[in-house]
Amino acid sequence: MPPFYPTHDFGPAMKGMVIGGLGILHVFLAQFAIGGGMLLYYFQWLAERGREPDARRFLDGFFRVLVLVSFVLGAVTGVAMWLTTIQVGPRTIGLMVDEFHWLWAVEWTFFGVELVSGYLFYRYAARLPDRTRRILLAIYALAAWFSLFWINGILSWQLTPGRWLEGGGLWAGFFNPSFWPSLLFRTVVATTIAALAATVVINTMAELDRERRRRLITRAAHLMAPMIAMPLLGLWFFAVIPADSRAWLLGGSVPMTMFVAIAAGASLLVGGYAALGLLRQKLYVNGATATLLLALAFGATGAGEFVREGARKPFTVREVLYSNSIGRDEVAALRARGSVTDDPYPLAGADAALPPELALGAKVFRLQCSVCHTASGANGLAELTRTWTPTQLRMNVAMLQRTKGFMPPFAGPAAEVEALARWIESLHGAAPASDRPAASPAELAAIAAWLDEAGTEPAPFEVRP
Amino acid sequence: MSEPFPFGLPPATAGYATLYALTLLLHAVLLSYVLAGAGWVAVHALGRAGARGSAGRVAALLVDWLPFALGGAITLGVAPLLFVQILYREAFYTSNLLLFWRWMAIVPALVAGFYGLYLAKSGRFPPRTLARRALGLGTFAAFAFVAFSFTDQHALALARGSWVAVYQGGPLSWREPAVVVRFGLWLAAALPAMAALVGWQLRAAAERQAAPLEPREVRGLAVAAGVGLVLAAALALAYRGLLPEAQAAALSGPLARPWLFVAAAGALAGGLAWVAAGFSGRLDRAALGAASLGTALAMLGVIAAREAQRLAVLDVDALAVLHARAAQAGGLPFFVAFLAVNTAVIAAAVALVRRGLRARSEGAAGTAPPGDAHQ
Ligand code: HEM
Numbered sequence: 001m002p003p004f005y006p007t008h009d010f011g012p013a014m015k016g017m018v019i020g021g022l023g024i025l026h027v028f029l030a031q032f033a034i035g036g037g038m039l040l041y042y043f044q045w046l047a048e049r050g051r052e053p054d055a056r057r058f059l060d061g062f063f064r065v066l067v068l069v070s071f072v073l074g075a076v077t078g079v080a081m082w083l084t085t086i087q088v089g090p091r092t093i094g095l096m097v098d099e100f101h102w103l104w105a106v107e108w109t110f111f112g113v114e115l116v117s118g119y120l121f122y123r124y125a126a127r128l129p130d131r132t133r134r135i136l137l138a139i140y141a142l143a144a145w146f147s148l149f150w151i152n153g154i155l156s157w158q159l160t161p162g163r164w165l166e167g168g169g170l171w172a173g174f175f176n177p178s179f180w181p182s183l184l185f186r187t188v189v190a191t192t193i194a195a196l197a198a199t200v201v202i203n204t205m206a207e208l209d210r211e212r213r214r215r216l217i218t219r220a221a222h223l224m225a226p227m228i229a230m231p232l233l234g235l236w237f238f239a240v241i242p243a244d245s246r247a248w249l250l251g252g253s254v255p256m257t258m259f260v261a262i263a264a265g266a267s268l269l270v271g272g273y274a275a276l277g278l279l280r281q282k283l284y285v286n287g288a289t290a291t292l293l294l295a296l297a298f299g300a301t302g303a304g305e306f307v308r309e310g311a312r313k314p315f316t317v318r319e320v321l322y323s324n325s326i327g328r329d330e331v332a333a334l335r336a337r338g339s340v341t342d343d344p345y346p347l348a349g350a351d352a353a354l355p356p357e358l359a360l361g362a363k364v365f366r367l368q369c370s371v372c373h374t375a376s377g378a379n380g381l382a383e384l385t386r387t388w389t390p391t392q393l394r395m396n397v398a399m400l401q402r403t404k405g406f407m408p409p410f411a412g413p414a415a416e417v418e419a420l421a422r423w424i425e426s427l428h429g430a431a432p433a434s435d436r437p438a439a440s441p442a443e444l445a446a447i448a449a450w451l452d453e454a455g456t457e458p459a460p461f462e463v464r465p
Numbered sequence: 466m467s468e469p470f471p472f473g474l475p476p477a478t479a480g481y482a483t484l485y486a487l488t489l490l491l492h493a494v495l496l497s498y499v500l501a502g503a504g505w506v507a508v509h510a511l512g513r514a515g516a517r518g519s520a521g522r523v524a525a526l527l528v529d530w531l532p533f534a535l536g537g538a539i540t541l542g543v544a545p546l547l548f549v550q551i552l553y554r555e556a557f558y559t560s561n562l563l564l565f566w567r568w569m570a571i572v573p574a575l576v577a578g579f580y581g582l583y584l585a586k587s588g589r590f591p592p593r594t595l596a597r598r599a600l601g602l603g604t605f606a607a608f609a610f611v612a613f614s615f616t617d618q619h620a621l622a623l624a625r626g627s628w629v630a631v632y633q634g635g636p637l638s639w640r641e642p643a644v645v646v647r648f649g650l651w652l653a654a655a656l657p658a659m660a661a662l663v664g665w666q667l668r669a670a671a672e673r674q675a676a677p678l679e680p681r682e683v684r685g686l687a688v689a690a691g692v693g694l695v696l697a698a699a700l701a702l703a704y705r706g707l708l709p710e711a712q713a714a715a716l717s718g719p720l721a722r723p724w725l726f727v728a729a730a731g732a733l734a735g736g737l738a739w740v741a742a743g744f745s746g747r748l749d750r751a752a753l754g755a756a757s758l759g760t761a762l763a764m765l766g767v768i769a770a771r772e773a774q775r776l777a778v779l780d781v782d783a784l785a786v787l788h789a790r791a792a793q794a795g796g797l798p799f800f801v802a803f804l805a806v807n808t809a810v811i812a813a814a815v816a817l818v819r820r821g822l823r824a825r826s827e828g829a830a831g832t833a834p835p836g837d838a839h840q
Contacts, residue, residue, distance in 0.1 A: 003555045006632045076579065079542070090558035101791065102796030108544050109808075111543060112808075112811060113810050113814075115537065116815070128818065129824060136814060348635075
């Protein structure tokens with residue numbers, strides 16, 4: 001059995017929300033850095049060919065922004081992602097590290113190239129000949145994009161491990177079914193964000209008159225042209241993800257469907273604006289609009305990340321490890337042994353004072369449910385079950401994967417279901433549980449029968465909504 | 466295990482541990498530059514030295530290069546962060562989780578420190594103003610906090626007996642006196658490493674500016690390095706005295722002992738080189754080379770002994786099984802290949818820029834003082 005880890009109580013917020021916020025910021029900044037590299041290369045090329053007299057002036061200003069914002073925050077939030085991922089699920093990150101550490105190490109060598117080439121440009125570009133500048137920017141842009149290339153394989157593997165599941169090995173996992181659509185999609189997002197950020201920066205260049213700024217903006221907008229491919233890439237992505245995830249995203253779950261809609265809607269607005277401008281060639285995007293578009297892109301990125309996180313449920317590594325860090329192949333053993341029997345961590349905080357029979361339930365909640373639910377806050381169990389009868393509650397918990405296909409199977413014996421149910425009932429403000437008689441053998445036998453009926457496997461694909 | 470680290474460890478364990486130690490050494494060198502460098506800049510801003518004078522040139526160099534060094538320290542921290550997870554898993558993760566927000570606070574601290582360095586470099590705050598002094602101190606404090614957090618986290622990872630209590634008591638309930646001493650040891654050891662790196666930069670700057678090193682400059686660095694070495698040695702002894710029996714014993718055991726000799730020899734050689742430089746007021750290639758090599762050996766020795774201490778506490782046999790399993794993951798040849806290619810790319814980029822700068826300065830002889838930041 002794997003080790004038990006201490007679990008945090010985030011009060012009314014779920015763990016996923018904590019990592020969500022940081023993750024979105026990081027992804028946004030990292031994509032800005034990647035697209036920024038390409039944009040800079042393009043402007044350097046324009047400058048060199050004499051096609052755009054102000055290209056060089058813009059370039060030096062924009063690079064400063066890229067360094068100050070994305071170099072700094074991007075790198076630090078990247079490290080923060082590691083640390084936060086550990087906070088949310090050490091077993092998930094552990095499994096990923098075990099499988100992919102050499103590829104992560106490869107990615108790290110690209111970080112080095114990114115750092116050095118970027119800093120060289122930052123420090124010396126003003127005194128370098130054009131050709132050197134362009135080569136440096138090419139190195140920088142390529143290294144940045146390759147860091148996306150490597151991490152994308154690892155992240156997309158979580159959702160669609162593909163032939164890796166059948167023992168296909170590292171590369172089968174890396175070049176998994178959603179590898180290419182997500183890589184291309186993220187690349188398009190990256191150039192779009194960079195173009196929007198560039199538009200914001202161009203608007204701050206007061207030394208240029210409006211016409212010259214407009215010309216620069218039109219140039220920057222060229223990097224939004226790939227957005228045309230977004231709907232196709234989106235469809236491709238939806239086509240390769242598991243059927244149940246797809247169903248869940250497209251109507252099966254209200255919040256998830258909402259996030260998909262936000263991501264698509266915001267992208268459509270940004271893309272529509274860009275298309276209009278590119279077609280009319282007369283586009284002038286002022287600072288406020290550019291900032292608004294950038295905010296929309298941020299919203300789309302955020303919604304997209306929620307979709308990516310959410311689509312994996314009930315797994316964190318598809319078909320292998322559940323969101324609550326219980327291995328698919330461990331459920332049966334935990335049913336026999338008890339999921340928290342060996343958990344060395346006592347309840348902390350207010351829960352430490354719970355009477356024993358409720359304490360067991362609270363511990364089961366902490367281990368098996370708290371990654372997706374709170375007691376009574378976001379996705380709170382108290383609210384979700386308020387109208388249920390005692391029997392309904394026990395049956396639905398025992399048959400968790402049938403209650404909702406995006407929940408894992410319950411991983412404990414009947415006594416733990418009973419304890420969990422009593423703890424949930426205590427959240428409803430029911431009579432103190434100690435006043436009630438212990439569950440009879442017949443009641444426990446009924447729960448055991450439900451557990452057996454639901455089995456220890458996840459809901460079959462067609463049942464996961 | 467009767468051989469020095471990493472020999473005698475099971476093969477997979479030894480492999481990962483070696484990579485971990487080597488990449489941690491790189492991290493340690495740059496974090497020393499950041500830590501001691503930010504400290505130097507802070508002290509300099511407090512003093513009356515102002516912008517001129519010998520200490521001024523060192524401080525100016527540091528202000529100029531610290532942002533990049535921090536980027537380097539962070540990037541070079543990523544590799545050991547990867548290997549430490551493979552090696553020590555449960556212990557590393559658990560201490561991360563137990564310290565939670567106290568541990569995660571290193572993220573805002575790093576951001577604050579990063580912008581602090583850029584602000585200092587931008588020259589927005591004139592020397593000797595209160596704002597400049599506060600900036601210097603605040604920036605140093607941010608990095609000191611990060612360093613302390615790593616030490617603290619490391620100590621908790623080894624203190625399995627305290628885990629349940631810390632879980633119940635919360636992140637602030639973890640207080641271990643030995644951590645403070647160990648943190649002091651890192652701070653002190655940062656000085657000679659920083660001094661060696663700055664020594665090379667100073668020599669290059671002196672050559673570029675055709676303004677030879679002044680004896681005062683050399684002595685300043687030598688004193689900093691010497692004080693750091695002596696303090697580090699004293700704190701190392703104090704630290705050993707504070708350790709639980711098993712860990713102290715591990716430091717005298719076969720795994721660690723040879724490395725501690727290496728560390729002592731390196732420190733001694735480095736110390737002597739600095740003494741020579743300090744008295745002569747000259748920093749020639751040989752002395753600086755000896756000081757650098759000595760410091761590197763001292764750090765490597767300490768890092769190896771540090772692992773011996775950790776391995777004495779953890780269940781090596783159980784871990785070795787997991788390491789062997791992890792070693793079956795593919796991709797190692799790709800890492801080796803990309804490490805070589807990308808190191809070459811980095812070297813080529815640097816060479817390219819050098820050539821570009823030279824071409825320019827030959828073209829427009831004498832304009833734009835070389836070596837100054839484009840800022
Ligand atoms: C200015 C910033 C930083 C400073 C001053 C710093 C300082 C330190 C110190 C003093 C140690 C040794 C701790 C001990 O042995 O007691 C250490 C270890 C380490 N650092 Fe850093 N660090 C910094 C940033 C980072 C970052 C951003 C990362 C991650 C990318 C990182 C990764 C590591 C790792 C993995 C270890 C080894 C931890 C272990 O073995 O338990 N460091 N750092």
